[in-house]
Amino acid sequence: MLTIFDIAGLFGVTIILSAYIALQLGKTTAEDWRYSAANAIGAALILISLYFDFNLSAALIEIAWLLISLFGLFKALRTRH
Numbered sequence: 001m002l003t004i005f006d007i008a009g010l011f012g013v014t015i016i017l018s019a020y021i022a023l024q025l026g027k028t029t030a031e032d033w034r035y036s037a038a039n040a041i042g043a044a045l046i047l048i049s050l051y052f053d054f055n056l057s058a059a060l061i062e063i064a065w066l067l068i069s070l071f072g073l074f075k076a077l078r079t080r081h
Contacts, residue, residue: 009049016042016065033080036072043069 002010019038022028028035043066050059 003052005049005052008045012042012045012049014042015039015045030072031076031079033073033076036069036076040066040069040073 015038019028019035019042023030023035030036043062046062047059047066050062
């Protein structure tokens, strides 16, 4: 049975994959703040699910994904102003 945390993780995966598909289809760019924000939110949701069903390798990649996405978001927002 899926828990609310499993659903959060699945939603996070959906967000990340949707952002990547949009990038590949040319609907967004890596410089768009929304692309980095989507990746950061998705990674955070996956990390929430991993807190309740831990997997070290998955947690490490999601921590890296979150930090890189936050850097990209900061960079995108800084260049916007």
